[in-house]
Amino acid sequence: MNVLVVDDEPIIRQGLRELVDWEHFGFTYAGDAEDGMEAYELIEALHIDIVITDLIMPRMDGLALIRKLKECSRPISSVVLSCMDDFTYVKEAMKLGAKDYILKPTMEPESLMDILVGVKRDLEIQRNERREQGLRELELASTLQMQLSTRLQAYLQSGVGEAELQAELFGAAAGSSRADAAASSLVSLLLHTGASAAATGWRWTGCLAALPLAADSVLLLMPAAAAADGGALAAAAALERAAQVRLADAPDWFIGAGVVLRRLQDVQPAAALHAQQLHERFYGMSRNRRIVLAPEAASKPTTALPYDIRSDLLRCIVHDNSEGYLHHADVLCARLREQRPAKERVLSFIQELLALAAGYARERGYAEIDRYEELFVHNKTLQPCTSFEQVKLFLLQAMSTLSEHQLALGNDQKHRSTNPFIRKVLTYMRENYASPISTSDMADHVRLSRSYLSDLYSKEIGESLSETLTRIRMEEAKRRLRAGEMKVYEIADAVGFPDAKTFAKTFKRVVGCSPKEFEKPN
Numbered sequence: 001m002n003v004l005v006v007d008d009e010p011i012i013r014q015g016l017r018e019l020v021d022w023e024h025f026g027f028t029y030a031g032d033a034e035d036g037m038e039a040y041e042l043i044e045a046l047h048i049d050i051v052i053t054d055l056i057m058p059r060m061d062g063l064a065l066i067r068k069l070k071e072c073s074r075p076i077s078s079v080v081l082s083c084m085d086d087f088t089y090v091k092e093a094m095k096l097g098a099k100d101y102i103l104k105p106t107m108e109p110e111s112l113m114d115i116l117v118g119v120k121r122d123l124e125i126q127r128n129e130r131r132e133q134g135l136r137e138l139e140l141a142s143t144l145q146m147q148l149s150t151r152l153q154a155y156l157q158s159g160v161g162e163a164e165l166q167a168e169l170f171g172a173a174a175g176s177s178r179a180d181a182a183a184s185s186l187v188s189l190l191l192h193t194g195a196s197a198a199a200t201g202w203r204w205t206g207c208l209a210a211l212p213l214a215a216d217s218v219l220l221l222m223p224a225a226a227a228a229d230g231g232a233l234a235a236a237a238a239l240e241r242a243a244q245v246r247l248a249d250a251p252d253w254f255i256g257a258g259v260v261l262r263r264l265q266d267v268q269p270a271a272a273l274h275a276q277q278l279h280e281r282f283y284g285m286s287r288n289r290r291i292v293l294a295p296e297a298a299s300k301p302t303t304a305l306p307y308d309i310r311s312d313l314l315r316c317i318v319h320d321n322s323e324g325y326l327h328h329a330d331v332l333c334a335r336l337r338e339q340r341p342a343k344e345r346v347l348s349f350i351q352e353l354l355a356l357a358a359g360y361a362r363e364r365g366y367a368e369i370d371r372y373e374e375l376f377v378h379n380k381t382l383q384p385c386t387s388f389e390q391v392k393l394f395l396l397q398a399m400s401t402l403s404e405h406q407l408a409l410g411n412d413q414k415h416r417s418t419n420p421f422i423r424k425v426l427t428y429m430r431e432n433y434a435s436p437i438s439t440s441d442m443a444d445h446v447r448l449s450r451s452y453l454s455d456l457y458s459k460e461i462g463e464s465l466s467e468t469l470t471r472i473r474m475e476e477a478k479r480r481l482r483a484g485e486m487k488v489y490e491i492a493d494a495v496g497f498p499d500a501k502t503f504a505k506t507f508k509r510v511v512g513c514s515p516k517e518f519e520k521p522n
Helices: 010-019 036-043 062-069 087-096 109-158 162-170 178-183 231-246 264-283 307-318 322-339 343-364 369-376 388-405 420-432 439-446 450-461 465-483 488-494 500-511 515-519
Strands: 002-006 028-033 050-054 077-082 100-103 186-192 209-214 217-223 254-261 290-292
Touching: 002 010, 002 036, 010 028, 010 109, 028 036, 036 050, 036 062, 050 062, 050 109, 062 077, 062 087, 077 087, 077 109, 087 100, 100 109, 109 162, 109 209, 109 264, 162 264, 186 231, 186 264, 209 264, 217 264, 231 254, 231 290, 254 264, 264 290, 264 343, 307 322, 307 343, 307 500, 322 343, 322 388, 322 515, 343 369, 343 388, 369 388, 420 439, 420 450, 420 465, 439 450, 439 465, 450 465, 465 488, 465 500, 465 515, 488 500, 488 515, 500 515
Parallel strands: 002 028, 002 050, 050 077, 077 100, 254 290
Antiparallel strands: 186 217, 186 254, 209 217
16 A cells, blocks of 8 residues: 655655555555645545544644545545644644554554555455445346336336336426426437447446447436536547447447437437437548537438349359459449448348359369358358448458459360360350351351250350350450450451341340440459
8 A cells, every 4th residue: 555654854755655565555655745735735646545644743733634634535544643632633633534653753564564464454445345336236226227228218118108208317397497398308328349348238337328229339327417518429528438448449439429418208219319320420530539420410210222233243153254344343333322321231141142143153163262252151250340431341341352263274165174175166256256157057067956056065064155144245255355355246246246236235144234334444
C-alpha cells in the first residue's frame, strides 16, 4: 500500500522515510508533503492508500486534510502525528475518521508498523466490503434491467403490459404536463459491438432496458437526466467513452445517437430509427465511432435483389468464362449498392450465389472445389462482414479463386478424349470456325453419320457439337474484343456469324454480357 507523510518539519519527514523498512512490511513510501494542500494534490497522482499527517500546519492543517479525504471516491485511511500538547486536536481527528495516532516524541519503528499494519488490514476489509456491495448492487440492477427488458420486448411483440411499463419506464402517464414528461423522459442509444464482440449481456450503468436489434446490436434506454445537457448526443458520447475501454479489441463497434422518448409508444419508432442507422452504416463509407442520423435522412431498405445478374454470372461459370463471371460480380455489386437491400438479405443472397457457383464449377471439373467451399461457402463465412465493401471484396475474392481453380485444360476439349473421331472433329472445328460449317459438314469430315457422331460426341464430351463450336467461336471473339483492334461486326464475320445482331445475341447468351460491355468491363 502507498503511504504519504505530511508534516511541515523536514526532519520529521526525513526521519519517517528512513526509520522503517517500508517494503519489508508491505508498504511503499510514495512521497511526502509540507502541508495539507500539497498533500491533497498528490493523493490521486500517487494513488495514496494511507496518509500519516501532522495536525498543525500552514495553509491547510491536518483536520482539514482529513475532511477532504472523506470526499475521495475510494477509501483512504489516515493516521495522526501528535505532540503531547495537542490532544484536543487528536480527539477531533479521530471523530473525523482518523484510524489512530502516533506521538512524535516517543515514536518507535515497531509501534509505528503495528499501527500501520492494523490500519492496512482494516482498509482492506473496508474496500472488500465496498467492492462486494458494488457487485451486489450491479447484479441487482442487471437483474431488474433484464426483467424490464424482457417485458418490454414482449410488449413490442404483443402489446401486453402497456400500463405497467409506462409507469415503470416513464413514471408519469402519457399526456401529463410538459415539465412532468421532461422529468421522466428516456434517451435511446444504439450499441453495435461488431461480430468480434457480443452485444448480449452488455451492462450499461444507468440503463433501464436493453432490446436486441441484431446479434451484434442492442438498443439501450436510459433516463434523459443521466445524459445531462445535450440529450441523446451527450448520452451517446458517454457510451462511446465506455465502449472505448470495454470494446478496445473490437474493430467495428460504433454508437448511434437516438432520440428523446416521452412515452412507451415512442420506443418502436426509436427502434426503427436505429435499424436505419445500422442500414446506413452497412452501406456507408464512414467508420466513425459515433453516428447521428435524422429520421428524414435515412433511406429505407429495398426488397429488390438482382437475380438477373446472378443468372448471367452463373451462366458464365457453366461456359468456363472467367472474364464473364468476374465482370458480372462487379456489376452485381454495383446493382446491390444502388438498390441497398437489407444486410441480412444481401448476406443470404451472396451466400446462396457462392454455393450455386461451387455446384456449377464442380460439374465443369474445376480443381480444388472442396477448398473453395471451405473458404467461401461453409461455416457462415460471410457473417463477420460488417460493411458492404467487405461483402464486395469477399465476393470478388471468391470469383478470383474460382478462376484460379478453373482447369487449365477446361477450354480445350480435344485433350479430354482419346477417341480419334472426337479429336479429329475438334481439330476440324478449330480450323474452320470462321466458316458457316454445320454438323453435317463435321460428320462428312470424319466419315461418320451425323446422328452417330452427335450421339458419340455428346456422351464423350458432355455437350453437343453445336455447343462446342459456339464456345470456340466465343473464345476467339473474346480474344479479338480484348485486343480492341476490330469492330463488333468485323469480329462477327471473323468468327463465322452471318450478321452482327445474331453474333451479339449469341455472345450475350453464352458470355453473359454484350460485346460492348465485354470491351469495357467495370
